[in-house]
Amino acid sequence: MKKPGKMLAELLRHVTKRPATTQYPFKKIDVPATYRGRIVFISENCIGCKLCMRDCPASAITINKVGEEKIFEAVFDLDKCIYCAQCVLSCNKKALMTSTDFELAQITRKNLRMVYDAKPKPPAPPKEPVVAPPADAGAAPASPQA
Ligand code: SF4
Ligand code: SF4
Numbered sequence: 001m002k003k004p005g006k007m008l009a010e011l012l013r014h015v016t017k018r019p020a021t022t023q024y025p026f027k028k029i030d031v032p033a034t035y036r037g038r039i040v041f042i043s044e045n046c047i048g049c050k051l052c053m054r055d056c057p058a059s060a061i062t063i064n065k066v067g068e069e070k071i072f073e074a075v076f077d078l079d080k081c082i083y084c085a086q087c088v089l090s091c092n093k094k095a096l097m098t099s100t101d102f103e104l105a106q107i108t109r110k111n112l113r114m115v116y117d118a119k120p121k122p123p124a125p126p127k128e129p130v131v132a133p134p135a136d137a138g139a140a141p142a143s144p145q146a
Pocket of ligand 1: 045046047048049050051052053063090091092093094095096
């Protein structure tokens, strides 16, 4: 057991220090932009290859085709997800991203199933009109007049 004198010295030293904790949830700290919080799904970019499903170590993500169109929804089981971001690394279409959202607590487990709806892909940009070359293109330039 520490002697009272040592305890008092330690107490006084901590009186002048900033607290090591924050008054969460009343005061929130800023997490870094690279924080691995809730995974975000961008349906417009998804091609349905399911690489993310295959590589997820927790079987926490399901990609479903919706209707006859090639549009996809994603279902995340947030209670299974370990927030490793492997799915983000596996997706080469930038359809999955990490976010800084870490406040994911729910009262019931079924609320931890998050469905990102399928969204139609934006229309492809119009193709550049093909311009025919002028009729004399490729002909030798006229020789200068003497
Ligand atoms: S989210 Fe990415 S990896 Fe997963 S199915 Fe869609 S395109 Fe493939
Ligand atoms: S963050 Fe990890 S555990 Fe969560 S869905 Fe992606 S791959 Fe699976």
